[in-house]
Amino acid sequence: DIQMTQSPSSLPASLGDRVTITCRASQDIGNYLRWFQQKPGKSPRLMIYGATNLAAGVPSRFSGSRSGSDYSLTISSLESEDMADYYCLQSKESPWTFGGGTKLELK
Amino acid sequence: EIQLQESGPGLVKPSQSLSLTCSVTGYTITSGYDWSWIRKFPGNKMEWMGYISYSGSTNYNPSLKSRISITRDTSKNQFFLQLNSVTTEDTATYYCAGRWFAYWGQGTLVTVSS
Numbered sequence: 001d002i003q004m005t006q007s008p009s010s011l012p013a014s015l016g017d018r019v020t021i022t023c024r025a026s027q028d029i030g031n032y033l034r035w036f037q038q039k040p041g042k043s044p045r046l047m048i049y050g051a052t053n054l055a056a057g058v059p060s061r062f063s064g065s066r067s068g069s070d071y072s073l074t075i076s077s078l079e080s081e082d083m084a085d086y087y088c089l090q091s092k093e094s095p096w097t098f099g100g101g102t103k104l105e106l107k
Numbered sequence: 108e109i110q111l112q113e114s115g116p117g118l119v120k121p122s123q124s125l126s127l128t129c130s131v132t133g134y135t136i137t138s139g140y141d142w143s144w145i146r147k148f149p150g151n152k153m154e155w156m157g158y159i160s161y162s163g164s165t166n167y168n169p170s171l172k173s174r175i176s177i178t179r180d181t182s183k184n185q186f187f188l189q190l191n192s193v194t195t196e197d198t199a200t201y202y203c204a205g206r207w208f209a210y211w212g213q214g215t216l217v218t219v220s221s
Binding site for chain 2: 034036042043044045046049055056085087089094095096097098100101
């Protein structure tokens with residue numbers, strides 16, 4: 001199975017900060033990478049697909065990028081509504097696999 | 108707008124089968140896309156369990172071996188999850204999702220306990 005190593009597991013940050021979450025793939029996954037946001041008691045929300053494409057309705061402060069086998073989700077200026085858990089998912093090769101998650105919280 | 112909703116028992120006894128339904132509105136599941144089941148464990152780990160495609164083919168996570176079955180009822184626009192021989196380690200919140208994970212159900216907590 002392709003392993004998705006996500007870091008950090010916890011990210012304390014302040015409002016207005018630029019924050020980055022990273023997933024490293026154990027094998028080539030091309031751009032078959034999605035990012036999800038999940039708030040307590042809610043279902044996951046698709047934020048980024050194809051590694052770099054913003055999903056419908058997602059604020060432009062979110063962006064996705066790729067450098068080799070490292071995939072990043074960046075929030076350019078953190079807002080209070082962004083406090084949530086974030087997960088990556090690869091769908092290049094079955095079984096599709098998630099990263100371990102990052103808890104974004106206020107410092 | 109596409110909406111998905113899970114339903115099923117919230118409590119299952121060990122060694123029994125877990126059965127969940129995902130009802131889809133706003134899109135016909137035979138028109139396109141894969142329709143997945145995903146679960147989130149109490150420690151927050153997420154696992155993709157498998158999908159049924161618009162054509163009816165299935166793809167399962169090998170970690171679930173022969174315990175899993177995903178089927179559908181096209182007349183009701185629903186798809187189903189059956190997980191056999193459950194243990195306490197199958198306690199999780201179960202989600203259905205579709206259209207390349209753009210749409211999710213609200214999730215349903217299933218507890219495996221005697």
